[in-house]
Amino acid sequence: MRKVYVVGVGYTKIGRLYHRSLKDLFAEAAWKAIEDAGNNMPQALVVGNETSSSLQDQDNLGAYLADYAGLGRIPAFKVEAACGSGGAAFYTAYALVASGLADIVMAAGVEKLSDARSSGTTSALAKAAEADYEAFYGASFTSINALIMHYYMHKYNIDYEYLAEWPVAMHEYASKNPYAHLRFKVTKEKVLSSRIIAYPLRLLDASPISDGAAAVILASEDVARKITDTPIRVAGVGMSTDHIYVAAREKLDTLVATIKAGEQAFKMAKMEPKDMDVLELHDAFSILGLISLEDLGFAEKGKAAKLFSNGAFHLGDKPTVNPSGGLKARGHPVGATGIYQIMEIAMQLRGDFPGVRVSNAEKGLAQSIGGAGTTITITILSR
Amino acid sequence: MTYPARIWRERHSRYRLVGVRCKKCGAIYYPPRPVCEKCKSRELEEVELPRRGKIISYTILHNPPVGYRDQAPLVFALVELENGVRVFAPLTDVDPHSVEIGMDVEAVLRRINRKEEYGVIPYALKFRPLIR
Ligand SMILES: [Zn+2]
Numbered sequence: 001m002r003k004v005y006v007v008g009v010g011y012t013k014i015g016r017l018y019h020r021s022l023k024d025l026f027a028e029a030a031w032k033a034i035e036d037a038g039n040n041m042p043q044a045l046v047v048g049n050e051t052s053s054s055l056q057d058q059d060n061l062g063a064y065l066a067d068y069a070g071l072g073r074i075p076a077f078k079v080e081a082a083c084g085s086g087g088a089a090f091y092t093a094y095a096l097v098a099s100g101l102a103d104i105v106m107a108a109g110v111e112k113l114s115d116a117r118s119s120g121t122t123s124a125l126a127k128a129a130e131a132d133y134e135a136f137y138g139a140s141f142t143s144i145n146a147l148i149m150h151y152y153m154h155k156y157n158i159d160y161e162y163l164a165e166w167p168v169a170m171h172e173y174a175s176k177n178p179y180a181h182l183r184f185k186v187t188k189e190k191v192l193s194s195r196i197i198a199y200p201l202r203l204l205d206a207s208p209i210s211d212g213a214a215a216v217i218l219a220s221e222d223v224a225r226k227i228t229d230t231p232i233r234v235a236g237v238g239m240s241t242d243h244i245y246v247a248a249r250e251k252l253d254t255l256v257a258t259i260k261a262g263e264q265a266f267k268m269a270k271m272e273p274k275d276m277d278v279l280e281l282h283d284a285f286s287i288l289g290l291i292s293l294e295d296l297g298f299a300e301k302g303k304a305a306k307l308f309s310n311g312a313f314h315l316g317d318k319p320t321v322n323p324s325g326g327l328k329a330r331g332h333p334v335g336a337t338g339i340y341q342i343m344e345i346a347m348q349l350r351g352d353f354p355g356v357r358v359s360n361a362e363k364g365l366a367q368s369i370g371g372a373g374t375t376i377t378i379t380i381l382s383r
Numbered sequence: 384m385t386y387p388a389r390i391w392r393e394r395h396s397r398y399r400l401v402g403v404r405c406k407k408c409g410a411i412y413y414p415p416r417p418v419c420e421k422c423k424s425r426e427l428e429e430v431e432l433p434r435r436g437k438i439i440s441y442t443i444l445h446n447p448p449v450g451y452r453d454q455a456p457l458v459f460a461l462v463e464l465e466n467g468v469r470v471f472a473p474l475t476d477v478d479p480h481s482v483e484i485g486m487d488v489e490a491v492l493r494r495i496n497r498k499e500e501y502g503v504i505p506y507a508l509k510f511r512p513l514i515r
Pocket of ligand 1: 406
């Protein structure tokens with residue numbers, strides 16, 4: 001396989017952007033990425049998106065977006081893996097360049113959730129669960145994650161107070177991230193007293209419903225050298241799936257797909273967890289960030305919450321987790337989130353991330369989760 | 384979508400808790416699947432699972448989706464059946480605040496929602512505290 005580099009990034013502000021459409025968001029992110037890549041046009045487009053069919057009545061998304069944004073008659077298609085669509089789209093785009101099928105490819109993600117009322121958005125997101133044996137019973141996506149959270153807290157005897165540190169840190173970071181959705185700070189008291197939406201999960205544990213789009217341009221080594229002096233190498237990628245019916249999993253306190261995808265990515269990169277300077281983990285709910293730190297080998301099982309509340313993984317520690325604010329507060333435009341994360345790691349390594357920077361970061365990792373740990377992609381970038 | 388044919392296809396698993404057992408290695412699965420995950424055998428037979436078990440995790444959903452709101456708050460549980468197989472199911476006939484991890488429960492047939500799409504009233508098993 002050929003070496004692959006990130007040579008350009010582009011993104012929109014994240015939020016409930018009532019004045020922006022799906023295609024309009026995509027076009028902004030796409031052209032910012034093309035400009036960042038020295039106005040070099042991609043030869044193909046892979047776009048991550050979850051809900052265009054159910055919430056925007058639009059299938060055939062590759063052609064729809066490539067056409068609207070004026071990318072020409074290039075190969076273009078959507079990759080869907082629920083809220084992990086962005087990571088899966090990047091994985092696919094990586095393969096197009098690594099294989100030699102194309103020399104320069106755009107991996108993008110776009111999501112438009114805010115047009116529907118929240119009950120409609122919740123129903124659309126519940127399609128990530130098993131339709132006949134989970135969603136059929138009225139389970140929202142939140143309730144399935146709450147089951148994992150409750151199991152974990154009970155098994156390791158973790159008081160909710162320890163989990164409440166996660167949202168506080170994420171909001172602090174997001175308050176300094178100019179494109180984040182929730183740019184306000186919260187206190188631990190506010191987290192502890194926020195409304196319970198699916199016991200024991202509270203409103204401030206959950207990521208918001210966001211619109212947004214992000215794009216990265218990937219290129220082969222010879223093309224990358226011509227385009228930029230600061231190419232970021234895609235050092236390793238890994239992807240794994242797991243039982244979609246959560247009850248069928250042998251372990252409920254771990255996401256096996258994170259472990260498998262992580263092993264693949266670290267092996268390909270010839271790196272270890274201790275080499276990472278910065279992480280962007282898929283904390284759609286606080287518990288997922290903590291479980292993922294454990295599954296990736298940064299903490300022992302059952303220990304991440306206490307370590308985090310004692311200051312580990314914060315700015316100044318190695319690795320620093322989610323300096324963007326994470327899904328929790330940067331926001332979660334579901335199918336676009338995986339691309340935002342990879343783009344954020346790339347900008348941290350280039351030294352031009354517009355929010356909280358991890359100084360002298362050389363290596364970083366992004367994790368994209370689809371469903372309740374059902375489809376997971378790990379991407380490792382290196383300067 | 385509560386398509387009539389789709390509801391009908393799942394009737395054994397949803398009404399009688401039918402899973403499958405691998406004829407080669409004895410592993411049991413719910414819901415039914417065509418291949419044994421452990422030994423990759425495709426020879427599996429239908430088997431009714433025990434209708435009693437204990438709660439290993441639960442959540443109380445305060446704002447259920449449209450069609451389920453008359454049941455709010457809706458309690459969901461992961462139930463480990465007496466033979467060790469785990470299922471996901473709603474709880475019924477219980478005060479949500481009295482639910483505990485480790486509680487013994489049994490399956491009962493109940494209406495699932497009030498969506499009433501395609502004129503079908505969907506039924507399936509829920510679990511209630513075991514009445515001794
Ligand atoms: Zn078998």
